[in-house]
Structure formats: C-alpha cells, structure tokens
Amino acid sequence: xxxxxxxxxxxxxxxxxxxxxxxxxxxxxxxxxxxxxxxxxxxxxxxxxxxxxxxxxxxxxxxxxxxxxxxxxxxxxxxxxxxxxxxxxxxxxxxxxxxxxxxxxxxxxxxxxxxxxxxxxxxxxxxxxxxxxxxxxxxxxxxxxxxxxxxxxxxxxxxxxxxxxxxxxxxxxxxxxxxxxxxxxxxxxxxxxxxxxxxxxxxxxxxxxxxxxxxxxxxxxxxxxxxxxxxxxxxxxxxxxxxxxxxxxxxxxxxxxxxxxxxxxxxxxxxxxxxxxxxxxxxxxxxxxxxxxxxxxxxxxxxxxxxxxxxxxxxxxxxxxxxxxxxxxxxxxxxxxxxxxxxxxxxxxxxxxxxxxxxxxxxxxx
Amino acid sequence: xxxxxxxxxxxxxxxxxxxxxxxxxxxxxxxxxxxxxxxxxxxxxxxxxxxxxxxxxxxxxxxxxxxxxxxxxxxxxxxxxxxxxxxxxxxxxxxxxxxxxxxxxxxxxxxxxxxxxxxxxxxxxxxxxxx
Numbered sequence: 001x002x003x004x005x006x007x008x009x010x011x012x013x014x015x016x017x018x019x020x021x022x023x024x025x026x027x028x029x030x031x032x033x034x035x036x037x038x039x040x041x042x043x044x045x046x047x048x049x050x051x052x053x054x055x056x057x058x059x060x061x062x063x064x065x066x067x068x069x070x071x072x073x074x075x076x077x078x079x080x081x082x083x084x085x086x087x088x089x090x091x092x093x094x095x096x097x098x099x100x101x102x103x104x105x106x107x108x109x110x111x112x113x114x115x116x117x118x119x120x121x122x123x124x125x126x127x128x129x130x131x132x133x134x135x136x137x138x139x140x141x142x143x144x145x146x147x148x149x150x151x152x153x154x155x156x157x158x159x160x161x162x163x164x165x166x167x168x169x170x171x172x173x174x175x176x177x178x179x180x181x182x183x184x185x186x187x188x189x190x191x192x193x194x195x196x197x198x199x200x201x202x203x204x205x206x207x208x209x210x211x212x213x214x215x216x217x218x219x220x221x222x223x224x225x226x227x228x229x230x231x232x233x234x235x236x237x238x239x240x241x242x243x244x245x246x247x248x249x250x251x252x253x254x255x256x257x258x259x260x261x262x263x264x265x266x267x268x269x270x271x272x273x274x275x276x277x278x279x280x281x282x283x284x285x286x287x288x289x290x291x292x293x294x295x296x297x298x299x300x301x302x303x304x305x306x307x308x309x310x311x312x313x314x315x316x317x318x319x320x321x322x323x324x325x326x327x328x329x330x331x332x333x334x335x336x337x338x339x340x341x342x343x344x345x346x347x348x349x350x351x352x353x354x355x356x357x358x359x360x361x362x363x364x365x366x
Numbered sequence: 367x368x369x370x371x372x373x374x375x376x377x378x379x380x381x382x383x384x385x386x387x388x389x390x391x392x393x394x395x396x397x398x399x400x401x402x403x404x405x406x407x408x409x410x411x412x413x414x415x416x417x418x419x420x421x422x423x424x425x426x427x428x429x430x431x432x433x434x435x436x437x438x439x440x441x442x443x444x445x446x447x448x449x450x451x452x453x454x455x456x457x458x459x460x461x462x463x464x465x466x467x468x469x470x471x472x473x474x475x476x477x478x479x480x481x482x483x484x485x486x487x488x489x490x491x492x493x494x495x496x497x
C-alpha cells in the first residue's frame with residue numbers, strides 16, 4: 001500500500017479559479033505529484049465565430065474571458081479594422097484606452113479578492129469586490145452593461161461617453177487612490193500575507209522567457225515586458241507610464257507587480273481624461289451582410305491584466321472570417337507550469353498559486 | 367528556520383479597525399433599489415406605431431433570439447410585413463445589435479431588468495409598446 005492519497009481538486013471547488021481540475025497526489029498535506037485537467041469549458045467560440053458575420057461575432061469574443069472581457073473586444077475590433085482598412089478616430093482610441101485600463105483595474109481588484117480569499121484573509125476580498133463594483137458602475141454608465149460590455153466595436157466604440165463621466169471617473173479614481181494605501185497596510189505589507197506568499201510558486205526566470213509566460217508572471221521575474229510599451233497600440237505611445245517589475249519570482253513578487261500596475265492604470269486613466277479629444281466615435285460601416293472583409297490575415301496583440309492576448313485572424317473576402325484563433329496567457333500558466341509549481345507545495349497553497357498565476361480557465365478553452 | 371519579527375507588518379493590518387466608525391459601503395435595510403444608469407441594457411421596448419416590420423433586428427441577431435410575429439395591438443399602417451419582433455430571453459445576450467440596426471428607432475432598451483415567472487413560455491417576450 002502506497003503512503004500517498006490521490007484526490008481531485010476541482011472543477012467544483014471554491015479554491016479553483018474556474019472550470020478546471022487538478023489531480024493531486026498527497027503525502028500528508030504535501031503535494032508530491034499534480035496533473036492538471038483543462039477543457040471543462042470548451043464552448044467552441046472560435047468555430048461559432050466562423051459562422052457569424054463579423055459584426056455579429058463581436059458579441060461573442062468578450063465571453064472568452066469573464067474577469068476581463070475588454071481586451072478581447074479590442075483585439076477583435078482592431079483585427080477587423082486592420083483587415084478591412086478602417087481607421088478609428090483619435091477620440092475612439094482614447095475611449096478604448098480608458099475602457100482597457102478600467103478593465104485592468106477591476107481585474108486586479110478581482111484578483112486581489114481571490115488572492116486574499118485563497119489564504120484565508122477575510123477582509124480584503126470584501127473590500128476589493130466592493131471597490132470593483134464602483135468600476136462596474138462606471139462600465140454600466142458608459143456601455144450599458146456591467147460585466148460583458150460589448151462596447152468596443154469594429155470602427156470605433158458603440159456609444160459616446162456620458163457627459164458626467166469624467167467627473168464620475170475622477171471621483172472613483174480619487175477614492176481608489178485613497179484606498180490603495182489601506183490595501184497596502186492590510187494586505188501587501190501584512191506580515192502574515194508575506195509569510196504565506198513569499199517563496200511559494202517560484203517561477204524560474206529562464207523558463208519564463210523560454211516558455212512564453214506573460215503578464216505579472218513574467219514581470220514578477222524581473223523581466224519588463226509589456227505590449228503597451230513594446231508594441232504600442234491605440235494611443236499608448238502618447239501616454240506616460242512605467243512597467244513595474246519585481247525580482248522575487250514568487251507569488252509575493254507577482255502581487256507587488258499587480259499592486260504597482262493599479263497605480264499605473266490610474267495614471268493612464270488620468271492622462272486619458274485630460275487629453276480626450278473631441279470628434280467622431282465610430283466610422284461608417286456597411287450593413288452587416290454586406291460588410292465583406294478583404295482576403296488577408298493579421299495578428300493583433302494587446303496586454304491584458306493577466307498577460308498578452310493575441311488574435312490571429314484570416315479572411316477570405318466574404319462577410320465571415322475564415323479562421324480566428326485566440327492566444328491567451330492562461331494556457332501556458334495553467335498546464336505544465338502549475339503542475340511543476342505544485343510539487344512540494346502544501347494542499348492549502350493550491351488556490352494561492354492558481355490565483356497568483358492569474359489562471360482563467362474559460363480562456364484556456366475557446 | 368530563522369525567526370525575524372516584522373513589527374510593522376504585524377501592526378499595520380490593525381489600521382483597518384479605524385474603518386469601523388466610517389459609513390458602510392453596503393446598503394442598509396430597508397433596501398432602496400439602486401437606480402440603473404441611463405442607457406442600461408435591460409428589456410426591449412418597441413414603439414409599434416413606428417416599427418416598420420422590416421426584420422433587420424431578426425436578421426442581425428446572432429443568437430436567433432428574435433422572431434417576427436403577428437400582434438393584436440395596433441401597428442404602424444406602413445408596417446410592410448404586418449409583423450413585429452418577439453424576443454426569446456432564453457437566447458438574448460443583450461448585445462444591442464437589434465436596437466442599433468433598427469431603422470425607425472422603434473426597438474430600444476429600457477432600464478428595467480427584473481422579470482420573474484414560473485411559466486417558461488412567457489420568456490418569449492413581446493416588448494412593451496412604448497413610444
């Protein structure tokens with residue numbers, strides 16, 4: 001009889017960040033082997049998109065990632081614009097930046113709630129989800145939806161900003177700026193949190209580069225890669241921001257990176273409000289059955305809160321895309337990396353490590 | 367394993383106690399429903415005196431949630447087909463493409479978004495006739 005036991009952790013488990021499961025072999029509380037099972041949430045989006053006109057398909061892409069849908073909308077819209085030779089107005093580009101940065105802020109707050117809950121910190125999830133709700137209020141005001149916005153549309157954005165938006169946005173940003181130091185005191189500088197996060201889920205720096213890890217996982221290894229700076233899109237090249245990094249390579253380093261990114265997002269949002277130009281928000285599009293995308297292919301990328309998102313799109317001259325393939329950051333983090341990081345970890349570290357890697361199972365399987 | 371004492375890290379979390387005297391962010395009883403933002407994507411409304419019966423909304427709906435059906439209510443005399451949209455709220459994803467393509471702008475969203483019924487067929491929803 002072997003001294004280990006084998007358990008299933010997920011797919012229905014509060015500590016698993018979505019619909020995936022882990023098969024763990026335990027020696028007491030210590031994990032000696034782990035196998036990840038992804039694929040519980042295959043919704044066939046890429047195939048569904050091939051059967052819808054490009055204007056119909058834009059409503060599907062946001063559902064690829066629930067916690068942060070907007071980079072998907074933006075990637076899809078930008079890909080269609082590149083293929084169809086459309087140029088969006090500067091105002092639309094600034095509005096898109098605002099939406100993307102608000103999305104990053106709320107995604108980091110949602111991560112903070114998950115990371116806090118994963119280590120038994122009861123207070124920070126309540127604060128973070130509460131503060132995130134104020135950002136969702138802004139989304140509701142701008143787009144008419146709270147979680148899925150379906151707002152960034154090929155050719156621009158669907159609606160102009162409400163008149164009172166700059167004032168409301170400023171109010172939320174001021175409240176967040178006052179609030180974030182309180183998060184530092186209760187979470188990031190908390191001795192108990194440090195003890196739990198430091199030295200857990202340590203990613204090898206060379207491996208991070210070799211395997212294409214992204215976002216806070218890569219920047220938590222001290223590697224300053226960010227598509228907003230390295231391959232600027234929209235108007236990011238006109239805005240000032242830094243790419244925060246940390247050197248620990250562990251869960252705490254990734255937490256510090258995300259915390260610093262929240263400051264940078266607020267900085268970007270303030271610049272976007274101040275520089276928001278007037279003008280059109282949407283260029284004229286043909287009717288959806290007549291909107292034929294010229295033959296060609298493109299690859300567009302954007303930096304989400306969890307890392308680089310890439311969309312490969314191929315068109316054959318019809319009103320349907322011939323192929324769309326989504327490259328998200330979760331697959332490389334959730335598959336074999338997670339298996340390696342779990343070996344030697346405690347059972348109570350599973351949720352901690354999953355949250356820290358920013359794994360979003362809905363985005364693994366499209 | 368060395369023992370290092372992080373005094374600041376042990377004390378600062380207690381600063382959260384200071385918030386216990388602040389006004390809570392959560393709502394107190396009796397609950398006052400929050401007003402949705404203007405432009406919130408709730409239920410559909412359709413101004414039947416304007417609806418042209420063109421079926422553009424049905425055509426663009428990627429979920430096939432819209433059927434064009436007959437109605438007993440008075441409709442626009444210029445309604446070409448004599449049909450008006452009915453929405454299947456088991457399929458609708460509130461993307462708003464139908465309202466975007468509505469030529470006469472008769473199909474719109476209202477902010478109301480709560481509907482409860484034990485009758486599944488009632489989710490085949492006839493938008494309120496509203497100007």
